Amino acid sequence: xxxxxxCRPERDLPVAVLTVTGTLDHLTGDALGVAVRRSLAVQPVxxxxxxxxxxxxxxxxxxxxxxVVCQTAExxxxxIVVCGADPGTTxxxxxxxxxxxxxxxxxxxxxxxxxxxxxxPDRVRVRLRPVPEACRQVRHLVDQACARWQRADFTSxxxxxxxxxxxxxxxxxxxxxxxxxxxxxxxxxxxxRDGSRTMPRALDPGLTDAGGRGLRLVRELSETxxxxxxxxxxxxxxxxxxxxx
Numbered sequence: 001x002x003x004x005x006x007c008r009p010e011r012d013l014p015v016a017v018l019t020v021t022g023t024l025d026h027l028t029g030d031a032l033g034v035a036v037r038r039s040l041a042v043q044p045v046x047x048x049x050x051x052x053x054x055x056x057x058x059x060x061x062x063x064x065x066x067x068v069v070c071q072t073a074e075x076x077x078x079x080i081v082v083c084g085a086d087p088g089t090t091x092x093x094x095x096x097x098x099x100x101x102x103x104x105x106x107x108x109x110x111x112x113x114x115x116x117x118x119x120x121p122d123r124v125r126v127r128l129r130p131v132p133e134a135c136r137q138v139r140h141l142v143d144q145a146c147a148r149w150q151r152a153d154f155t156s157x158x159x160x161x162x163x164x165x166x167x168x169x170x171x172x173x174x175x176x177x178x179x180x181x182x183x184x185x186x187x188x189x190x191x192x193r194d195g196s197r198t199m200p201r202a203l204d205p206g207l208t209d210a211g212g213r214g215l216r217l218v219r220e221l222s223e224t225x226x227x228x229x230x231x232x233x234x235x236x237x238x239x240x241x242x243x244x245x
Contacts, residue, residue, distance in 0.1 A: 003028050003057065007035030015115045016044035017108055025057035029064035034231065036068055040075050041230045043123075043180055043191060046115050050108045052084030062092040070099045075228050075237055077121075077182070077189045083108040122149065123182035130170045130177065130194075138162045138179055145181055146188075154188045157221050158240055164214040165192040165236055168200060175233065187223070191237040199227055200236060 005028035010017040016039045024032060039047055049069070056062055069080055081103040082093065093099045105111035124145050128134040139159045146155040162179070169177045175195030182189045200215055218225055218238060225238040 005031050007032060009035075009039055010050075012039070012042045012044060014045045014120060015048060015112060016040075016042065016046070017048045017050060017112065019050040019053075019108075021053040023055045023057050024065055025061045026064065029061065029068065032065070033068045036072055037228055037230055040072055040078055040228060041193065041235060043125075043235075044078060045121055047078055047080045048083055048105075048108050048111050048115070049080060050083045051089065052107070054085075054089075056089055056092075062089070065089065066093060066096045066099055069093070069102055070096060072228070075226065075235075077184050077187060077239060079103060081105050081111045081115075083111050121182050121184035123180060125178065125180045128166065128177050128179055130174050132170060134166050134170060134177070135163045138166045141179070142181060149183055151183065151188065154240055158188055158190065161218050161221055161238055161240065162190055164218050165190065165238070168192075168214050168236070169194045169196075172196070172198070172200070173233075188240040189237065190240070191235050193230075193233060193235040195233040197229065197233055199229065199234065 003023040003025050005020065005022040005024060008019045008021070010019055018035060018039045020032060020035070022028065036049070056065060069082065072080070083105045084107050085093070085104060090104060093102060124141060126141060128137060139162065142159045142162045143155060146152060146158060162181070166177065166179060169175065169192060173194040173196035178193045180191045222238040222240060228235040228237065
């Protein structure tokens with residue numbers, strides 16, 4: 001008899017709630033991953049994962065659950081709260097080193113109330129067409145935001161990375177994109193969502209090569225960066241460290 005897993009998004013913004021019901025095993029793990037990435041793709045300030053009615057079928061499924069939650073926990077600075085986990089699931093997550101940053105809550109109602117008492121992170125979000133002018137627009141947006149946040153230590157690095165992320169969409173994806181810039185807990189976070197499912201690669205071009213340095217630059221200037229695949233494309237995200245004086 002086949003297992004069934006239902007992942008139902010209850011809300012998206014500013015706090016996302018995803019209710020997971022049914023049995024998690026080696027057959028349904030992919031569905032959970034898709035649902036979590038879909039909820040993260042709108043870039044909420046927090047994702048609440050309601051597992052009150054989730055049954056984890058076997059020890060292998062614990063690994064699946066842990067990998068889904070842990071691998072997406074850094075994207076892009078969106079805390080994940082697992083609500084209503086039974087003692088076995090709670091213990092399994094606690095025993096997974098990569099899941100140390102995942103929060104636990106008795107239920108989603110209390111977690112949602114707690115999220116409502118916390119200050120919302122400051123964010124700027126804009127849609128851009130895949131044209132060269134988008135690079136100039138995003139540099140101007142970053143300059144303005146960093147000045148307003150009094151984060152001159154980030155301005156040059158953030159503007160350079162934002163330009164490379166947007167230029168990559170212009171050169172390769174050729175789709176409308178959504179650029180998000182935010183600050184939270186002393187970090188600057190940027191993300192670009194486009195409509196191409198082709199994953200980017202950070203190349204190591206030679207001295208005489210004309211291109212290929214964009215994502216390598218992003219990798220070297222970012223504290224962390226990554227790519228979140230979603231059903232209609234991908235999101236390339238980065239956390240920044242301050243520029244050196």
